[in-house]
Amino acid sequence: MTIVTQSYPKTSWRRFKASAFRVMTLLALLFVVGPALWLVLGVVVRAVPNWKWSVLTTLSQGTSGGLENAVVGTLVIMVGVLLVAGSVGVLTGIHLAELAPARKNGKAGGGLFRLAVDVLAGFPSIVLGYAGYVALCVALHWGFSLLPAILILSLMVVPYIAKSTESALRQVPTAYREGAEALGMTAGYSLRKVVLKSALPGIVTGLLIALAVAGGETAPLLYTAGATNSLPSWSLVHHPISYLTYYVWTDYNQPSAQAHVVSYDAALILVVLVLTLLVVSRLVVARTQRHSESFR
Amino acid sequence: MDEFRKTDISPDEIKSVLEVLDPDGERPRNVITTSGLNLRFGDQQILSGVNMDFPRGTITALIGPTGSGKSTFLRTLNRMNDKVRGFRHEGDVALEGRSIWSSDQDLLDLRRRVGMLFQRPNPFPMSIKDNVVAGAKAHGIAKGKQLDVVAETRLREVGLWDAVKDRLNDSPYRLSGGQQQLLCLARALAVGPEVLLLDEPTSALDPLSTESVERLLRELTPALTLIVVTHNLGQARRVSDNTMFFYEGKLVEHGATNDLFNQPRETNTARYVNGLMG
Ligand SMILES: Nc1ncnc2c1ncn2[C@@H]1O[C@H](COP(=O)(O)OP(=O)(O)OP(=O)(O)O)[C@@H](O)[C@H]1O
Ligand SMILES: [Mg+2]
Numbered sequence: 001m002t003i004v005t006q007s008y009p010k011t012s013w014r015r016f017k018a019s020a021f022r023v024m025t026l027l028a029l030l031f032v033v034g035p036a037l038w039l040v041l042g043v044v045v046r047a048v049p050n051w052k053w054s055v056l057t058t059l060s061q062g063t064s065g066g067l068e069n070a071v072v073g074t075l076v077i078m079v080g081v082l083l084v085a086g087s088v089g090v091l092t093g094i095h096l097a098e099l100a101p102a103r104k105n106g107k108a109g110g111g112l113f114r115l116a117v118d119v120l121a122g123f124p125s126i127v128l129g130y131a132g133y134v135a136l137c138v139a140l141h142w143g144f145s146l147l148p149a150i151l152i153l154s155l156m157v158v159p160y161i162a163k164s165t166e167s168a169l170r171q172v173p174t175a176y177r178e179g180a181e182a183l184g185m186t187a188g189y190s191l192r193k194v195v196l197k198s199a200l201p202g203i204v205t206g207l208l209i210a211l212a213v214a215g216g217e218t219a220p221l222l223y224t225a226g227a228t229n230s231l232p233s234w235s236l237v238h239h240p241i242s243y244l245t246y247y248v249w250t251d252y253n254q255p256s257a258q259a260h261v262v263s264y265d266a267a268l269i270l271v272v273l274v275l276t277l278l279v280v281s282r283l284v285v286a287r288t289q290r291h292s293e294s295f296r
Numbered sequence: 297m298d299e300f301r302k303t304d305i306s307p308d309e310i311k312s313v314l315e316v317l318d319p320d321g322e323r324p325r326n327v328i329t330t331s332g333l334n335l336r337f338g339d340q341q342i343l344s345g346v347n348m349d350f351p352r353g354t355i356t357a358l359i360g361p362t363g364s365g366k367s368t369f370l371r372t373l374n375r376m377n378d379k380v381r382g383f384r385h386e387g388d389v390a391l392e393g394r395s396i397w398s399s400d401q402d403l404l405d406l407r408r409r410v411g412m413l414f415q416r417p418n419p420f421p422m423s424i425k426d427n428v429v430a431g432a433k434a435h436g437i438a439k440g441k442q443l444d445v446v447a448e449t450r451l452r453e454v455g456l457w458d459a460v461k462d463r464l465n466d467s468p469y470r471l472s473g474g475q476q477q478l479l480c481l482a483r484a485l486a487v488g489p490e491v492l493l494l495d496e497p498t499s500a501l502d503p504l505s506t507e508s509v510e511r512l513l514r515e516l517t518p519a520l521t522l523i524v525v526t527h528n529l530g531q532a533r534r535v536s537d538n539t540m541f542f543y544e545g546k547l548v549e550h551g552a553t554n555d556l557f558n559q560p561r562e563t564n565t566a567r568y569v570n571g572l573m574g
Contacts, residue, residue, distance in 0.1 A: 175418035179480070182376060182414075183431035183487060184407030193430070198421045291467040292421040 040271055047268035050261045056269075060229045060242065063251055063259040067266055069231050073242040074215055074273070076232050077225070080150035081157065081214040086207055089158045092117065093165020093203070098191060121159035128156050129220030137224060144226025147236040149243075152220045157210035164206025168199040173293075198292060201285045208281050212274045218245040244270050324393050327352045327491055327521045328373060328410075332387035335368055337380070342368045346387070346547045348540060350491075353518025357532035357553065358525045360542030361573060366525045369542070370493050373523070374410040375403060391491075408435055411489035415496040417476035419468035419483075424460050427468050427479055431487040450482040454512060474505025481512070492516070494524045498531065510535050529569060533557055541565045 058066025096113060132152035136142050172195050180190030196203075226240030227250075233239045244266045251263035326349040333346040343365040350356055358366045368377065375396060377383045389396045396406055408431070419427050428447040432438050438446045447464065451457040456478045460471070468479055477497060484492060494513075498506040506528075513522055513535050526532050532539055533553060540550040541564075549556060549565045560566040567573045 173418075175414065175416065176420060178376065178414065179418040179420065180430075182374065182407060182412035183434065183483070184404040185431070185434045186404060189434050193434070194420050194422075289421075291423055291426075291469075293469050 047264035085154035089161025092162035097169035126219040129223035133223040149225040168202025338382035357536035411484040425464040
């Protein structure tokens with residue numbers, strides 16, 4: 001056996017490649033972090049100087065007044081999406097990862113379901129919104145209201161939640177499953193007590209992105225939620241409901257400084273809402289993962 | 297002899313006295329019996345024609361070169377292979393005389409009675425205490441305050457209590473590898489198994505931890521019946537009563553450990569136990 005030392009690349013060349021790779025990853029990171037910072041700062045810089053806490057406690061009057069109705073409306077819609085899309089999405093993910101029978105060649109089963117989920121994920125949100133308007137608001141006579149808004153937004157984000165749940169479950173170490181199986185736990189028991197627990201961070205992250213997307217979405221809501229200056233009523237249908245992105249969008253297009261202030265306020269509130277969601281979920285995850293393998 | 301016959305002890309009384317003297321008397325002497333067992337993955341024959349008895353309260357070592365089917369055999373005994381793709385079996389495995397595949401054998405109960413310890417420690421992502429009682433909880437063996445008792449008893453049994461009694465709510469992954477394996481053993485014991493299957497239980501451990509696990513295994517008999525896969529021939533000699541030697545898809549030889557190591561009947565066995573193979 002001859003050892004071909006001269007075929008090793010030169011150290012300097014390897015160093016160069018390593019640092020070039022580093023620079024590329026940093027550039028990519030900048031591409032993400034830069035705009036994010038710029039957007040958040042832009043909103044903060046424009047909104048904070050004119051910020052009045054009374055926006056949170058005053059109802060809107062067209063293009064002036066406060067945003068109380070919109071804040072409450074957005075929160076109600078988000079809770080609705082969390083309940084509907086959260087349960088449907090997580091259950092779909094569990095089905096795809098755990099229950100769909102594997103195919104003969106050993107590949108993961110549930111191909112049709114997965115295709116359906118992918119198709120749904122590829123739909124433009126405005127098309128979903130219009131379909132919702134035609135099917136729910138008009139055909140079912142629900143009008144602009146909370147229920148169609150929640151259903152359409154849920155339909156939009158269920159794919160995210162299902163996908164992230166599925167991949168989180170697939171990453172659970174086989175050793176946990178076999179350990180549970182060998183102790184004589186049923187598949188359902190081991191799923192609930194062992195497997196889901198270790199998949200939780202992935203699932204929560206998916207839910208979170210979905211919620212943030214839903215909270216920041218405008219197009220489907222224009223078609224389904226309508227607009228109103230009053231607080232949400234307790235009825236699911238027949239009563240329009242207001243939401244923050246509506247004011248971000250419409251007030252920004254008004255030729256009045258007053259309206260622009262409201263528009264920036266709405267944007268700021270949305271940003272804060274999403275950031276709060278992020279922090280809270282990280283805390284929840286840290287609390288449930290204190291016994292996990294990666295958290296020593 | 298005549299006098300003995302005259303005593304008027306009923307057969308039932310005799311039976312109950314015998315029961316006290318020897319609670320295992322009525323049960324089959326062999327806990328597990330395999331007969332004509334052939335194991336396959338797809339078209340590949342892994343093992344054929346394995347006939348073997350595992351007497352109650354003994355330790356049996358499974359030795360043989362890598363790929364000889366030791367793990368496959370072991371995992372068949374508590375049906376962990378059943379869900380593996382392409383797995384086929386012919387012949388039978390009986391637990392106390394009843395086939396493990398018979399329809400009136402509950403799979404979950406089989407797994408409770410035939411426990412398993414894996415090569416790499418695999419504690420669950422929950423606290424140390426919850427790990428010990430996880431199986432006991434699942435089978436409804438204990439609940440509430442009883443769980444604390446179960447946890448303490450089993451941790452004492454494996455000699456881990458003093459090391460962990462102040463950190464029962466801590467993560468198990470902060471324990472050393474050897475301690476994690478002992479924790480998994482405590483977890484397996486907490487469901488009250490009759491048989492334990494161990495697949496190279498000490499291969500990830502240092503010599504000192506290995507020694508304490510081996511001592512523990514000896515202490516678990518004769519209450520339990522153990523079947524241990526090991527690549528460590530010294531370990532097979534030290535802990536086991538009987539040894540099975542697998543080679544090229546066959547159970548080549550089995551017998552009392554001393555005999556098999558000192559007077560092997562087959563040349564391949566001799567070569568393997570003398571370190572001349574693999
Ligand atoms: N799921 C599977 N599908 C197909 N073949 C398998 C599967 N599991 C094991 N085998 C094959 O079965 C044979 C025996 O494997 P097994 O794991 O039982 O060997 P082993 O004696 O435990 O080896 P080692 O000492 O390395 O652990 C090997 O040839 C292996 O490739
Ligand atoms: Mg093996």
